[in-house]
Amino acid sequence: MVKMSDVAKRANVSTATVSRVLSKEGYVSEETRNKVLKAIDVLGYTPNRLASNFRKSSSHTVLAIIPDITNPFFSEVVKGLEKVAAERGYHVLLGDTGNSLNVERDLMELVREQLADGVILATARVTNEEIEKLGRELPLVVACEYFDGISIPTVSIDNVVAAREATQYLIDCGHRRIALISGRFNIVLNRDRIRGYRQALEYSGLPVQESLIQEGDWTMESGMNAMSRILAMDQLPTAVFAASDEMAVGALKSLKAKGLRVPNDMSVMGFDDISLSEMVEPELSTVRQPKRELGELAIRMLLNIVEGKKLERTQVILPHRLMIRGSTAPPSPPHGGGR
Missing domain, CATH: 3.40.50.2300 (Response regulator)
Structure with missing residues (x-):
């Protein structure tokens, strides 16, 4: 299907110019108009009449x-x-x-x-x-x-600050080895959450270990998989911060499957405060976003x-606001590794 953008590309004009030619509204030079009409003819583009009405x-x-x-x-x-x-x-x-x-x-x-x-x-x-x-x-x-x-125009929360505060809370609880289950590395929002995580560690004089940053894709399944990779490490963290609640719930499932208790063996922090965060056991500590x-x-x-x-x-x-629930606590005495 030929699109308006295909016509614009062939005529070397913007889609807005193509739109003006089709609607016969606004000024377009005769030379440009002819280029657009020729491109329409060559490509066999048919304007969307519903769009024209709108x-x-x-x-x-x-x-x-x-x-x-x-x-x-x-x-x-x-x-x-x-x-x-x-x-x-x-x-x-x-x-x-x-x-x-x-x-x-x-x-x-x-x-x-x-x-x-x-x-x-x-x-x-x-x-x-x-x-x-x-x-x-x-x-x-x-x-x-x-x-x-x-x-x-944009409306959002400050993801750097929110992630930094979530990580700092875990540090204040006494955790010194904290893993991060992130979203996709190529997303700006997620890069900011990683930056906030790094800042909290650096401000507290703790090393940032790249192996503890595991990529997910916001889904529960990716959280389970990332947590499985973390649990395969020789030295376990005592806490994990997941950049979405769904990934955090996936981490909880993976920990339970391995027979580990939350928060006794590992604390888990999420992000978003979706309704599921209060339905799991233990209830999930998380960052509340004002979704509606x-x-x-x-x-x-x-x-x-x-x-x-x-x-x-x-x-x-x-x-945003930190919601502290049952999935986070100070680390237990070192029997499960990671402090």
């Missing part, structure tokens, strides 16, 4: 692109989005990428066809350049994640942009 008046629809709707964290964010959208007379279309970069790009291309008034991007796998380009073409807000060095508030503020910011209102702030950092 261009002429607001669709009162926004698209939320999320990485995984099965993750309870994003389910709560979506509830916040939908609540505010409904109050203001808008509908929310959900685009679930399944953590796929290609799907994320396909959904962004769909938005370029202007089937929605704007987009909330709650996943950050594409490049800064791609985000900036999309932000120039239509209203865009990044929620939960963020990009370095670009001016796209993230969604509510992101949609308010987006709709204000759509409606031509000026944003008071474009980069918003919401507060």
